[in-house]
Amino acid sequence: MKWGWEAISGISAAVAALLSFLAILYQIISNKRAMVPIIIPELKIMKSDISDIIYDWDTDEKMEDKFSKTEILLNNIGKEAAVDISCTFRAENESELQNYFLKSNILEEQESKSYLKISTNDITGKNANVHYRRDGAKKFYKNFRMGAYIRxxxxxxxxxxxEIRLPSYFIMMVNYNFMVNLKHEDTLPAVMPVLRLKVKFRDVYLKEWSVEYLLSMSSNYDFIDNSTLITSVECKQISKMKRVRSNWVKYVPLLAIVLLYAFLF
Incomplete structure (x- = not known):
């Protein structure tokens, strides 16, 4: 098959038009991307009396079994609003925590009879059960749920x-480690809970996005009179912000190639 100059010129013009269209499309997408919301958790600085380990940092009230009233801020540093926002917490180092508390319970068995156990219930799922005897007299016992709940x-x-509220078990475990397990630091270094926070939201074009962070306790702290804790909750981004796409979207590049082939030949 021989190609005439007219056919070649036509194809060249079509390719040039297509490339021009793709350049314009890329610019539109880039401009939209620059306007996307950017959600980042803010450093949480806390100072609280944690001697009653099942009490909240911010309100000093007894915590519920799922969420505390201690809040962290989510900052939108982007140029557009974020809407329909959902935040999911889960324990990132659950297995490590479970093994750690098994060991610390043995050390504490002959002293205060305090313990913290992570267990699984067929109805409520994963739970953290704490029994704390303070000064040999005042007792605390409560069951906290560790499911991946959504705010x-x-x-x-x-x-x-x-604002979003931290899971109650996270605060309780931090309090317990300082009030009970800190004295075993030389023989059994403390393992603090780490939270994985997944944030999903929509932009003003109703495109869905997601990003993930790890929330953990700072290694810098002051623990005054064995009761007042001054420290912070830090965050680390562990995944880039990305579009949440439907399954059919992955076939769009293939469809574009097929259409281009049909157009040219």
Missing amino acids: KLNSIPAHSNG
């Missing part, structure tokens, strides 16, 4: 923030 926010405007 929702309607929206966070650009250059603004919203």
Whole structure:
């Protein structure tokens, strides 16, 4: 098959038009991407009397079994609002925590009779059960749920923030480690809980995005009079912000190639 100059010129013009269209499309996508919300947790600085280990850091009230009233801020440093926001927490180092508390319970068995156990229930799922005897007299016992529960926010405007509450078991475990296990630090270094936070949200074009962080306790702290803890909850981004796409979207590049082939030949 021989190609005439007219055919070649036509194909060249079509390719040039296609490339021009793709360049414009890329610019539009880039501009939209620059306007995407960017959600980042803010450093949480805390100072609290933790001697009653099942009490909240921010309110000094007894915590519920799922979520505390201690809040961390989610900052939107992007140029557009984020809407339909969902935040999911789960324990990142659950197995490590479970093994650690098994060992610390043995050390504490002959002293205060305090213990912290992570167990699984057919109805409530993963649980953290704490029994704490303070000064040999006052007793605390409570069961905290460790499921991957979701917190929702309607929206966070650009250059603004919203609040989400930390899981109760996270605060309880930190309090327990300082009040009970810190004295065993030389023989059994403390293992603090680490939370994986997954944030999903939509932009103003209703495109869905997700990003993940790890929340952990700072290694710098002051523990005053064996009761007052001054420290912070830090965050580390562990995944890039990415689009949440439907399954059919992965076939779009293949479809574009097929259409281009059909157009040219």
